[in-house]
Amino acid sequence: MNQKINIGLFGYGVVGESLYHVLKHSKTVDAGVSKICVKQKDKKRSLAENQFTFNKEDIIDDRDINLVVELIDDAEEAYDIVKRCLQNNKSVVSGNKKMLAHHLDELIDLQEKTDASLLYDASACGSIPIIRNIEEYYDNDLLKSVTGILNGSSNYILSKIFNEGLGYETALKQAQDLGFAESNPSLDVDGLDSLYKLIIIATHALGTFVLPDQVFNYGISNLKESDVQFAREKNFKIKLVAQLIKLDDESFTMFVIPRLVRPDKYIYNVEDEYNGVVIQGEFYDKQFMFGKGAGGFPTGSAVLSDITARSHNYKYEYKKQKYFKKLEYRTDHEIEIYLRYKNIVDFSYFEFENISEKYTGPDHNYVVGKIKLDNLLKIRSILSKLDVFLAYIRN
Ligand SMILES: NC(=O)c1ccc[n+]([C@@H]2O[C@H](COP(=O)([O-])OP(=O)(O)OC[C@H]3O[C@@H](n4cnc5c(N)ncnc54)[C@H](OP(=O)(O)O)[C@@H]3O)[C@@H](O)[C@H]2O)c1
CATH class of the missing domain: 3.40.50.720 (NAD(P)-binding Rossmann-like Domain)
Structure with a gap:
């Protein structure tokens, strides 16, 4: 009525x-x-x-x-x-x-x-x-993951860097002039805005509320030309991506991190201030929602x-909270990352489980390897002060 x-x-x-x-x-x-x-x-x-x-x-x-x-x-x-x-x-x-x-x-x-x-x-x-959809349509246990570009400002900056060759500072200034980014852009570019949205989405998608300081978030403010070059050489774009993953019937994990994205992914073509969300589940595979995320x-x-x-x-x-078994939030999940660093002291904070690729050069070094989210969470507060950049990579 x-x-x-x-x-x-x-x-x-x-x-x-x-x-x-x-x-x-x-x-x-x-x-x-x-x-x-x-x-x-x-x-x-x-x-x-x-x-x-x-x-x-x-x-x-x-x-x-x-x-x-x-x-x-x-x-x-x-x-x-x-x-x-x-x-x-x-x-x-x-x-x-x-x-x-x-x-x-x-x-x-x-x-x-x-x-x-x-x-x-x-x-x-x-x-x-996204929220009402998850609440009404995905109100069953088939949902396996939600992966999304949830922040228009950082996506705008990354689009300008990758598609027009602008430097980070110029792209950021442009985003601010157009009103996409805050005058203090930290909320957007450091991944906090995406993190807050991910927490709200997870409450509906999986029924468990997790406080922001328990979730790893890392943004794009340390991105350098060498990272863009690495991505270009491998035919990737870098996007700031938030993701929640149901690990099994008992548990899930989530995180926000820049991601090296291949052209065959839906989010590869999400540009400028747009947002895009991929919902993956059993039997229906992947579904994609796209639109203006801010303004x-x-x-x-x-x-x-x-x-x-x-x-x-x-x-x-809140059907998942009320009627489903509560899923445990876990941070012992392993992810594969690209880590660019300059000096060995910065590198020593990262406890890799294994390393599959290594590069040593005159200006910078990088490795690709597997690391636990627990380790990244432990060093989260100092990450922005280190001369490093990390991005999720999955071939
Ligand atoms: N902008 C977007 O694209 C977007 C997208 C999604 C969600 N949001 C959310 O929407 C909300 C508003 O964003 P916005 O971009 O519209 O912000 P904004 O342009 O900065 O406007 C904020 C408004 O809040 C008022 N305000 C601040 N503190 C107040 C208080 N204590 N009591 C009464 N009014 C108060 C301000 O009053 P004065 O006019 O007197 O300064 C102003 O009118 C935020 O939570 C933001 O995260 C924004």
Whole structure:
């Protein structure tokens, strides 16, 4: 049954403002924005002043608001807003992957105790409807892995490097000028944004929530010309890839790492700010979803989809969590990596299980070999300070 939706909107930035316009264009959902809460009092807005408030209680305590849409860029504040809304029996739509990746287990528990619903399809892969798809269609035990390019900014940078021969710094500057990358791009290029999305996807795909600091993530900020040359010579492209793998009936693993990708892979052709997700399972083999992973209007469209779903009283059911045997998250999984390094001290941090290829040159050295995720997790905090680059390689 459709219900009239009175929205209290938190945030009127890139996504919040786009959602406002997307909503105006949508004739299928009976929804309107009653109030908008923002932070800066002296900022120029495209709407009349009386539409805005700077006090979050004006939305949280308003009994006429039956849906809160949270689109702010402050994860801790977002957590407080979402938690208090659910406690007040108010449903919430959120796009905040960082907040969800840190608090999803608690928020799921809270939601279960109320009639309210928490929806967040926009938080992972922008306009690609990955979460609801996984929740509804892959609600069985056939799913074996999810592999994806989940961050548009780093993919844009890598596309410019590989397709147009730009250097890393120039490509990054271009991504920032076009609004794809943050002015502090670390979230994107160091793989954290992809990690947060992977954690949300894993909660639905396999039913187990894992905190971000337990998962290995490594990005592209140490990429150098010699790594690009290595990839080109072997007919690979480098992509920043997030992956979860069901190892057996009892366990799974996941990680975010640059990957040397062969031309016969679906994600090889995912370029620029686009995202692409491959879902692999028993019997159906591989399925591929592709689309814009970021940007105001693509993300605003995903938020609209959640608002519409809520107007039909939709809730995620977390079937894998409720009805399936809980899978154990493991980090003793071995992966094959390419490691470029300059000095032996940096190399000594890596405890390879075996090495299949070695190169020693005047400017740099590299090895290809197998290593356990446990070892990479142990040295994660110092990795960005070493003069090395690593990438997942699988021939
Ligand atoms: N941009 C994308 O493509 C994209 C894609 C998927 C998900 N998301 C997620 O969507 C959310 C919003 O992203 P965005 O790109 O729209 O951010 P943004 O352009 O930086 O806008 C952030 C908005 O949040 C408001 N805000 C910050 N702290 C607040 C507080 N304490 N109380 C009330 N309002 C507050 C800001 O207010 P002022 O206007 O007063 O500064 C601003 O309107 C983030 O969680 C992001 O991760 C973004």
